[in-house]
Amino acid sequence: MPPNLTLRTPRVHHARFTPLAFLLPALLLYGLFVALPIGESFRLSFLRWPSEFGRPVYVGLDNFRDLLYARPVFSRVFWSALWHNALLVVLSLAVQLPLAMFLAVLLSYPTRGRGVFRTFFFAPMVMPTVAIAILWGYVYLPERGLLDQAIRWFDASFGGAWLSNPNTVFLCVFVTICWRYTGFHMVIYMAGIATIPEELYEAGRIDGAGEWGLFRHVTLPLLKPATVVSATLSVIGSLKYFDLMYMMAEGAPETSRELIATYIFRLGIGSGANRFGYGSAAAVMLFVLALVAATAITRRRRGTA
Amino acid sequence: MKAKTLVRAVLRHGVLLVFLVVGGYPLVWMGFSAVRREGEVRSAPFALPTQTNLENFSAVLASGGFGRAYLNSLIVCAASVLLAGMASAMAGYAFARMRFRMKETLFYLLLAGMMIPIHVTLIPLNRLLGSSGIGLKNTYWALIGPYVGFALPISILILRGAFENVPIELEDAARIDGCNAWGVFWRVALPLVRPALATVVIFNFLTMWNEFAFALTLISNESMYTLPLALWRFKGEHGINLTQTCAALCVAVLPVFVVYCFAQRHIIRGLTAGALRQ
Numbered sequence: 001m002p003p004n005l006t007l008r009t010p011r012v013h014h015a016r017f018t019p020l021a022f023l024l025p026a027l028l029l030y031g032l033f034v035a036l037p038i039g040e041s042f043r044l045s046f047l048r049w050p051s052e053f054g055r056p057v058y059v060g061l062d063n064f065r066d067l068l069y070a071r072p073v074f075s076r077v078f079w080s081a082l083w084h085n086a087l088l089v090v091l092s093l094a095v096q097l098p099l100a101m102f103l104a105v106l107l108s109y110p111t112r113g114r115g116v117f118r119t120f121f122f123a124p125m126v127m128p129t130v131a132i133a134i135l136w137g138y139v140y141l142p143e144r145g146l147l148d149q150a151i152r153w154f155d156a157s158f159g160g161a162w163l164s165n166p167n168t169v170f171l172c173v174f175v176t177i178c179w180r181y182t183g184f185h186m187v188i189y190m191a192g193i194a195t196i197p198e199e200l201y202e203a204g205r206i207d208g209a210g211e212w213g214l215f216r217h218v219t220l221p222l223l224k225p226a227t228v229v230s231a232t233l234s235v236i237g238s239l240k241y242f243d244l245m246y247m248m249a250e251g252a253p254e255t256s257r258e259l260i261a262t263y264i265f266r267l268g269i270g271s272g273a274n275r276f277g278y279g280s281a282a283a284v285m286l287f288v289l290a291l292v293a294a295t296a297i298t299r300r301r302r303g304t305a
Numbered sequence: 306m307k308a309k310t311l312v313r314a315v316l317r318h319g320v321l322l323v324f325l326v327v328g329g330y331p332l333v334w335m336g337f338s339a340v341r342r343e344g345e346v347r348s349a350p351f352a353l354p355t356q357t358n359l360e361n362f363s364a365v366l367a368s369g370g371f372g373r374a375y376l377n378s379l380i381v382c383a384a385s386v387l388l389a390g391m392a393s394a395m396a397g398y399a400f401a402r403m404r405f406r407m408k409e410t411l412f413y414l415l416l417a418g419m420m421i422p423i424h425v426t427l428i429p430l431n432r433l434l435g436s437s438g439i440g441l442k443n444t445y446w447a448l449i450g451p452y453v454g455f456a457l458p459i460s461i462l463i464l465r466g467a468f469e470n471v472p473i474e475l476e477d478a479a480r481i482d483g484c485n486a487w488g489v490f491w492r493v494a495l496p497l498v499r500p501a502l503a504t505v506v507i508f509n510f511l512t513m514w515n516e517f518a519f520a521l522t523l524i525s526n527e528s529m530y531t532l533p534l535a536l537w538r539f540k541g542e543h544g545i546n547l548t549q550t551c552a553a554l555c556v557a558v559l560p561v562f563v564v565y566c567f568a569q570r571h572i573i574r575g576l577t578a579g580a581l582r583q
Contacts, residue, residue, distance in 0.1 A: 018486045019405040026396035026415070026457050029388070033430070033454030034418055040429035103324065106317050117321055119569050120329055125576060126565045128515040130533040131558050134540045135331050138547060146334065149350050179328060187577050211313075240422030243517055247537070261424040261518075268428035269522050276428055283425040294420035 038287065045281040049274035056277070063281035074278060081258040081282075084170060084245075088238040088259065091174055092181075097230050100182050104189035105219060118190070121183035129180070133247035136176040137163070140248075166256030169249050176244055181237075185230045192226030193219065232297050239290050260286045335558075338551040346547050361552035365539070371556055373528060374535035377445075381531060382513045385449045389456040389509050390502060396457070397464030398490050402476070412465075418458035426451065427522050434523060443526040451523075452513045460505045463578065467501030468494055507568075507575030514561070532557055 045063055047056035062070075067078045103121065107114055124132060139146045140162035151158045162172045196219065204214045242261040249257035258266070260282060268279025338346050339361055341354045365371065399405070400412055430451060434441040441447045471494050479493045495502075520531045530538065539553045565572055 019399050019403040022395045022399035022403065022486075022490070023411070025388075025392035026461065027411075029392055029450070029453050030415060030418065030457050033450040034421065034426065034457075037426035037429035037433065038421065040433065041425055044429060044432075103321070106321055109314070109317060111321065112318065117325060118573070119566070120325055122569075122573055123332070123562065123565065126511060126515075126561055126572060127558055128517070128533045128536065128561075130515075130517055130536045130540075131554050134536065134544070134550060134554060135335055137540075137544075138334075138551075139331060144347060144350070144547075146331070146350060179331075184577065187573055191577065236420055240424065242422075242424055247517075261422055264424050265427060265518065265522070269431055276432070279428050283428060286422055287425045290420050290422050291417070294417075 041280050041283045041287070043280075044276055045284045046277075047280075048277040051274070059277070063277045064285070067278060067281055067285075077254050077258055077263060078260075078282065080255040081260045081263045084259050085239055085241070087170065088174065088177075088241060089235050092177075092234040092238050093231060095174075096178050096182050096185055096234065097227065099178070100185035100230065101189050101223065101227075103182070103186045104193055105215060107186075107190060108193045108219075118187065121186055123183070124180045125184050127180075129243035130247065132176060132180055133244055136179070136244075137248060140172050163248055164251040166253050169252040169256055173245050173248050176248065177241070180244070185234075188230050189223060189226050192223045196222045228301060232301070235293060235297065236290065239293055240286070260289075335551050335554050338548050339555045340552075341548055343546060343548045361548045362556070364549050365553045365556055368539075368543075370527060370530065370535055371532070371539075371553070374530050374532045377529060378514060378532040381445050381448045381452070382510055384445065385452040385456065385513050386506055386509050388449065389453045389460055390506055392453065393457050393460035393505065394464050394495060394498075394502065395490070397461045398468050398494060400461065400465045401468035402494075412461075415458050415461055418455060419462075421455075423451070423455055424518060427518060430519075431522050442523050443529050445529075447523040448516075448519060448531070451519050452509075452516065456509045456512070460509065463501050463505055464498060467498035471497045503571065504575045504578045507572055508578070511572070511576065 046058055046060060048059045048063065049056050067074050069075050107117060111117065142148060142161045142164075143159045145162070147162065148159055151160075160168065162168050200218050200222075201214055204218055209217065240261055241259055242265070245257065245259050246262040246265065264279050264282045264286065267275045267282060334350075337354050338350075340357045340359065342358060342360075345352065345355070396415070400408065431442075432438055434447050434450075436442070441450075475497070476489050476493055479489045484492065515533065516531075517533045517537075520534050521537075524530060524534060527538070536553060536557050540550055543549050543553070
């Protein structure tokens with residue numbers, strides 16, 4: 001005799017509007033503050049303001065054309081921003097993730113004060129990015145900064161304008177970005193390592209594998225899901241990155257300091273000039289880029305899962 | 306063999322310690338500099354503080370407007386967290402338990418919000434909320450709206466998963482006892498997803514507490530500054546003065562670190578759970 005199944009039949013919601021009532025607050029807020037502004041961004045990207053307070057005129061795709069190639073004042077900066085975003089994606093994947101995995105693997109062995117290490121490595125994640133930008137601004141400060149002072153132990157006359165030199169500014173900010181996010185990825189890897197059954201290591205040891213062999217043939221392959229999560233977050237995060245680059249690199253030349261997000265801000269808000277149209281065109285391109293990247297990654301993950 | 310493992314363990318701890326010292330040094334330096342005198346920091350930046358000098362802190366508290374900024378940040382974050390939690394719990398419950406048309410489409414549209422760079426909305430929001438729009442700039446609502454809007458996707462994702470794991474028998478029992486849909490949600494399902502709700506609250510609160518771009522765009526009135534903005538302005542005016550700025554950094558960061566030390570397990574889980582759920 002099977003258990004009484006009547007309870008398991010799909011429940012009919014008599015009030016047809018109940019789901020709507022539950023969804024309404026979220027849909028309203030999301031529509032008003034996310035969807036509507038995005039739509040408005042598309043509309044603004046076709047407009048141009050001839051004068052500060054004048055009415056905008058419709059210019060079709062001219063804003064896009066100017067950003068992409070027609071006016072070097074804009075296109076040079078736009079392409080440099082695109083390049084910096086690409087560089088940030090690649091460097092984050094190539095530096096942050098291996099470093100995070102390295103630290104997580106070290107901590108997976110019996111370690112004194114394991115919790116303390118984890119707490120401290122993760123700590124920058126709870127700091128406001130403004131505080132990080134200011135603090136690291138003092139690390140890179142010319143002459144009086146910690147970096148220059150440390151170098152002066154070896155070379156007493158050294159002085160580097162780290163954050164205003166176009167050749168160093170990006171890497172310097174990237175180091176700070178690593179300082180903030182590596183602990184985060186480390187925790188993701190630690191969670192991944194915790195799911196690997198101890199028996200696999202024992203079996204490997206019985207088969208005569210050394211520590212490197214165990215890492216290579218047990219830890220690394222079984223950390224693939226964690227790597228996928230970390231890499232996804234890294235790529236999406238790097239594409240839309242803004243905070244530290246905007247705050248730390250103010251003093252550098254335009255073509256060496258912008259990401260797309262910071263360029264949008266400087267065009268549409270920070271400059272005070274009437275460049276909303278250009279800013280919105282850049283925003284539309286960032287939106288499309290982020291969406292394409294996200295779709296590609298989800299597709300791939302579906303495929304491999 | 307024994308010796309080899311010992312050497313390895315020492316090496317491992319050594320490497321970790323090097324990372325800890327190098328990585329942690331800026332924070333230590335910040336704390337030291339906050340209690341030193343400007344001249345000392347200039348002449349010997351790496352030296353230890355010789356005495357505890359609180360003048361920098363009193364200067365910061367007298368000039369920075371940090372009290373007001375703390376209050377503003379608390380109001381904005383508390384309201385946003387509450388609103389986002391409530392709206393996403395209701396929506397998450399609907400996605401987990403109810404059947405309606407276009408459910409999948411709606412869910413993915415909401416989820417797409419996680420991938421959208423907030424910066425795409427800065428220019429339109431600046432105009433729509435500005436004086437030529439509905440004039441909400443420089444009010445708490447100017448920040449609460451976008452904060453909640455962009456908190457919804459991840460919150461709904463986490464909460465939907467939690468609601469799906471609530472045993473349906475409990476909800477059925479409540480329904481037989483005469484609860485309507487709201488009663489089942491509010492009295493039975495919601496209390497059972499408290500851990501997920503805590504995750505959502507922690508994640509959203511910290512994200513909003515540290516948020517910079519929206520605040521910079523939508524708030525220009527000093528009396529409405531949030532903590533990051535107050536800190537940024539302080540650096541703009543007093544950045545030359547390392548010790549005072551370090552004291553301001555401490556004022557802004559230490560309370561968060563204290564909370565972090567006590568609740569670090571929850572905070573680490575809260576900040577990474579969003580990631581691990583994807």
